Amino acid sequence: MRTKAERPSGDAPADVGARTENGLRATVLASLTNGMFRLQMKDGREVVAHAALDLRKAFTRLLPGDPVVIELSPFDHNRARICSLIKSPQHSDRVSPPSQSGRATTGRGRHREPKQQEL
Numbered sequence: 001m002r003t004k005a006e007r008p009s010g011d012a013p014a015d016v017g018a019r020t021e022n023g024l025r026a027t028v029l030a031s032l033t034n035g036m037f038r039l040q041m042k043d044g045r046e047v048v049a050h051a052a053l054d055l056r057k058a059f060t061r062l063l064p065g066d067p068v069v070i071e072l073s074p075f076d077h078n079r080a081r082i083c084s085l086i087k088s089p090q091h092s093d094r095v096s097p098p099s100q101s102g103r104a105t106t107g108r109g110r111h112r113e114p115k116q117q118e119l
Contacts, residue, residue, distance in 0.1 A: 023071045023083050028062050037062060037082065039070065047072070049080035060085055 026039040029046065035056070037049050049070055051062065062068070067086040073079040 023069045024080075025086070026068055026070050026080070028064050028066045028068060030064055031062065039068065039080065039082075041070075047078050047080045049082050051082045052084075055082060055085070 024041060026041045026047070026049075029038045029040050031037055032048070035050055037051070039047050039049050041047060047070070051060070055062075062082070062085065067088060069083045069086060070080040071083055073081075
């Protein structure tokens, strides 16, 4: 089995410009069922990808238009794994969902506001 260092110069991938240090760059086009995503690579190809375990554990929300780093499957070049979300300044102003940690709850169920007594 060849390693990357032993690869002949003629086998260089065509997407060298789209490579990052960890993998290839792509953009999320759509969210599919079962945690899959449709991505468009820099060379125009569309691939189907799943989020890596690190992203799922961190509850990373991937939305259409987000730039991501992916690794292509060596067996099927139409499938990939999303390794990380690329931080971009245009997406930093995105509003995150409100956290529920700041609310005080009383026992089970939802928080109820105390009723105001009318005078």
